[in-house]
Amino acid sequence: MTGTLLAALAATGTLLLAAGFVLGRLAARREGRDGLDLGTPVERATFHTLHTASLAAPPLRAGLTEDTARKAARRLRPLLGTEALALTDRTAVLAWDGTGGHHAEQVGEYVAQVLASGRGQSVRAGCADPGCPLRWAVIAPLTGEEGVVGALVAYGSHESAVLVRAATEVARWVSVQLELAELDLSRTRLIEAEIRALRAQISPHFVYNSLAAIASFVRTDPERARELLLEFADFTRYSFRRHGDFAQLADELRAIEQYLALAGARFGDRLQVTLQVAPEVLPVTLPFLCLQPLVENAVKHGLEDSRRTCRITIAARDAGAEAVVTIEDDGVGMDPDVLRAVLAGERPQSSGIGLPNVDERLRQVYGDDYGLVVETGIDAGMKVTVRVPKYRAGVHRDPP
């Protein structure tokens, strides 16, 4: 009897609690809606302006072309509240928004004047059509890093100082966006140049050390010396190749093998290497020379302590739609905080541009999900994991 009563009480209690919770939430929401402060009319106008400007920004950030100008002009005209608005580059009208497209021919003259003077101006737009609302034109220059890159032309029905002021300010804002676009572009170029730099880069130490090691075999073991020289030739040929940003994993592993053969000639038995490769992933395409720097890193860490031998394990395995390559050494390892700083580019790595550059390139090609994963600690060795999707649009080993 008491059991049933208790159960009923508990059930009622739970129900009441739930109902109260829901009621409370509803009340809170309604109160929030009523009490929402939308600001004064001036503030609201400011918000509106900022919002419109933010909509115009993304197309402009891609640079000044017909397509982006058209999209931006559509947003900028409400901002100025004019009948018509045109964006031009140094030679031609890129986009015309609003009425009176027949004025587009005049614009060329204005732009020529602005280009010559570098200053904005306000002129009477002579129009044969008495019904045409476009009477005055305000021309404001758009400037980039290398001077005037184009002009913003706003048309009004009468001469107005407000329109002149507003058009000048908007043109200045557009200029800033265009400069940012140029900045983006130069950053992309920088990364491309960096990749090119990494590709061409075999460490000079490596060349010197390899040749010295080979020289030491010339008398004692000429056959071995010849083999090593051929490995050296093959390795440099592969590394210096000029075409293509991508290579097959099989070719990359071959280059690593040659590299290790040369390193092994120098360090002898102190360098022990194990390879575990699933044959399924050999055809995977990945960025050119993105594994060799990691192996070089492992060799360096492993042999830093000059007394002990170094064991390096390179494994490539199949994981469904991805290939996973791990490079592991049992060397001196690294402080994770230092490594984090190095990868973030805050601190120059003592040895070449290895890890951060590979990380950057992988992220650039495959997105941030595919950066390097490094597990390390001081005196705990280091394990670097690279994940590569088997297919990614735009990644081809032989660009035509």
Add this chain to the structure above:
Amino acid sequence: MNQTYAMAAVAAVVAATVLIGSLGLRISRTTSDFYVASRSVKPALNAAAISGEYLSAASFLGIAGLVLLQGPAMLWYPVGYTAGYLVLLVLVAAPLRRSGAYTLSDFAEARLESPYVRRLASLFVVGIGWLYLLPQLQGAGLTLEVLTGAPDWFGGLLVALVVTGAVAAGGMRSITFVQAFQYWLKLTALLLPALFLVTAWVADDAPRARFDAPAVFREHTSVRVDDTVRLALDAPLTVTVSGTVDSTTYDGRRTTLGEGLHRVEAGTTLGFPSGARVPERSPDPDDPLGWSGSLSGEPDGQRLYATYGLILATFLGTMGLPHVAVRFYTSPHGRAARRTTLVVLGLVGAFYLLPPVYGALGRIYAPELALTGDADAAVLVLPDRLVGGLAGELLGALLAGGAFAAFLSTASGLTMSVAGVLGQDVLPSRGVRHFRLATPLAMAVPLGLSVVATNVPVADAVGLAFAVSASSFCPLLVLGIWWRRLTPPGAVAGLLAGGGAALTAVMATRAGLAPDGWPHTLMAWPAVWSVPLGFLTMVGVSLATPRHVPPGTPATLARLHLPEGLIGRPHPEGAER
């Protein structure tokens, strides 16, 4: 049949698969004598792997069952399953490899540069994968039921658990070796007993299988009917009955059933005298899945149509099977992919010589299977019938092991493909963990369906997956590779019209919604109309939207068709060793 041997064989196959899959034949050496780059998968090994993954329950059990039921017309199945690779070899293999695509969705994206086409292709990959997984699970259930008397959902659940576990735990690490092993296992498991069976058959004065007349019982046979069936007799038949026939209960009495339809309740045992004709099972109007006899008791026109439907579906459907397409990625280049396909043709062709032998022998020695609806079990029961004794049991165990290899290999390949696509394109975000989540999902849906839908002959059910694949991916692949004016809207429209129509028809048939007669035949064998529909829509819409031709088309097509060495690889002079 002694269950111990069979169970041991099944357990051994499962253990070997999991072991090779997880530990793998790893290549592990030091650098001194080892050139890893030259160790790519050779065409012979890859071909064995493709064959191993391809030869499913439909091939191992289903074809023999259909030949037993319906005679030599069913030989189009093995012919079609093999000839699909010929089409693949000629039209698709090398360009598909050169495209760099791993899955069929990747190919759609690479060729048409559109995420929408990719999404749609992914949906079809998942659909075809599920349609194909379903009969694998049902076949596993049937096998275990015949072998051990376990309930028929148990085998499917076992396969589902093993495969999901192995795939989710880290993929099949060395899947090429596992699948190649499975191929040779399946071939051995079918070839060795076949030799014994044929020897026994010759020793029995080589009786002829008659396909033009009803089969006859060679000796006194009791048949237990597990599901209620309706028998159509065209002559009076004298049998002993314990159970209920035509709502009259008998207890082991001899009785004569007159001409016409008779309803035999579940659980009844019929004893047929030696020389009696095996009664035909008649399609039951209450049983929505009774459509499977479509090729037998129907007018000649429909029969011919159905045969063409089968031929089109199997010839053109092979290229769109998700688990076959991904295997080509393992080839180092286009030429190797082509050579691989050639070897596959040989291996698969050799394998398909065997199931018809079982079918014909089953018609002679186990005709009652046609009555009970377990024709797919013909392969499994024959050794016991013909050879008997310990040898028969051991051969039966070998066949059971082979059958399980068939379920495991095809199911794991399909599950990996479906889970990969689910994780990458269908579920909201990407990542390794999502692959683990996607695996159970990839398996759960067909497992659930396999419990709901029963009684479809395994080979027929696989034929449905082929029909959908032939109507969707065949146009996409063939036009994508050979026609430069294909556009993304065209591809989408073609996939939806051809593949969508085939899928709808197939689903409606499986759900029993198709009316009898011609509509039923049209919907059960959609390939004849849905493949041209897919092609025409794709071509028509592409021609209507010429502005949407992807900008990279010339470059893509050049990459698909030129041998790898020709593009962008100038050899520095004197660099050869």
